[in-house]
Amino acid sequence: MPPQEDIAFAAQRRWTPGTIILHVVIGVLALLSVMPFIWLICATLKNRDDFFTYSFLPWDHLNTVTLENYKLLFQRQPFATWMFNSLFLCATHTALVVTLSSLGGFALAKYQFRGKRLLMLVMLATMMLPSQVLLNSSWRLMYSFGWLDSYLALIVPGAVSVFGMFLFMQAMKAVPDELLQAGRVDGCSELRLWWEVALPIVRPMIGAYTLLSFMGTWNSFLWPQVILQTPEKYTLPIGLANMIGLPAYETPYGMLMAGTLLSIAPVMILFFVLQRDFIAGLASGAIKG
Known part of the structure; x- marks a missing residue:
């Protein structure tokens, strides 16, 4: 079949009634999914009198549309401080948990030691406990350490993630043992093998888990609400x-x-930066056996 006929045949198959209906359904679902964000944007542009009067914007008198809510947010509330606190906490916690999770995953994937299977079973068992069950005992532990109203109580307890270690364990299985053995022959330490050999290979998983960890810390509410007592230390x-x-x-x-809309921006920016690594990392972690 000539190339021109191939193109025409492919185009004809692409626009069958079934595919048209499918595209329409997908378009409607996509519109429904973005409607809350459209409403949120419109809500930030309305004054107090119009907030409950119109669902979106007062199209009959758009002269009432205003950016006053953003101005008042920074004038009347320490929003910039909240944003900085959240960014600092998320950056610190994410860097620490990604580092420790990759180290743990490397050890679980590439080393054989006595009690490894039992250790993994215990780690899985800890994932079955809801964090709310441990809330009281965790608070008492932080109180005994003197970490109440301190970011240490928000960073240190979650620095070791069982979920993250299992994700990295799956990704680390893709690192060839021959490369590690060659590195050992050349005199590389185990830490250097992890840093210079394993991490570059599992870069997609690093990006994926960085995004997951950042989002989890960014949206965390209950534990920071229990720990933080000083308004200047509040997160978003x-x-x-x-x-x-x-x-x-x-x-x-x-x-x-307005504050809700601005709070979405850092996560969206990070997602657009890491979206390729996010998709590739989760896919690799799902199919490696």
Whole structure:
């Protein structure tokens, strides 16, 4: 069949009634999924009087659209401090947990030692315990350490992630044993093998788990709410939650929506930077056996 006929045949198959219906359904579902974000953006541009009057924007008098909510957010609330606190906490915790998880995954994948199977069973068992069950005992432990109202209580307990170690263990299985053996023959230490041989190969998993860890820490609310007591140390979720007043008329909904929208930006930026590694890393971790 000539190339021109191949192209025409492919185009004809591509636009069958079934594929048209499929594209329409996908388009409708995509529109429904972005509608909350469109509503959120519109909510940040409305004044207090129009907030409950219009679902989206007052199209009949767009002159009332304003950026005042963003201005008031930074003037009346320490939003920049909350943002900095969250970024610092997420960056520190993510760097630490990715490092330790990759080390643990490397050890589980490439070393054989007595009790390894039992250790992995115990690690799996710890994943079955909800974090809320350990909330009281964890608080008492942090109190005995003197870490209440300290970021140490938010960083150190979650620095070792069983989930992360298992992800990296699957990824580390792709590192050829021959490369590691050749490195040992050349005099490389085990730490140098992990840093210079294993990590470059599992780079997609590093990107994927960096994004997962960052998002988990960024959205964390319950544990920071229990630990942090000084308003200057609040993270974004706690700061935004404290803006909600019990009487509806006292809650600055416009500023709250503006803060919510701005809080999405760092995660979105990180996702766009790491999206290729995120998809490739999760795929590799799923298919390596």
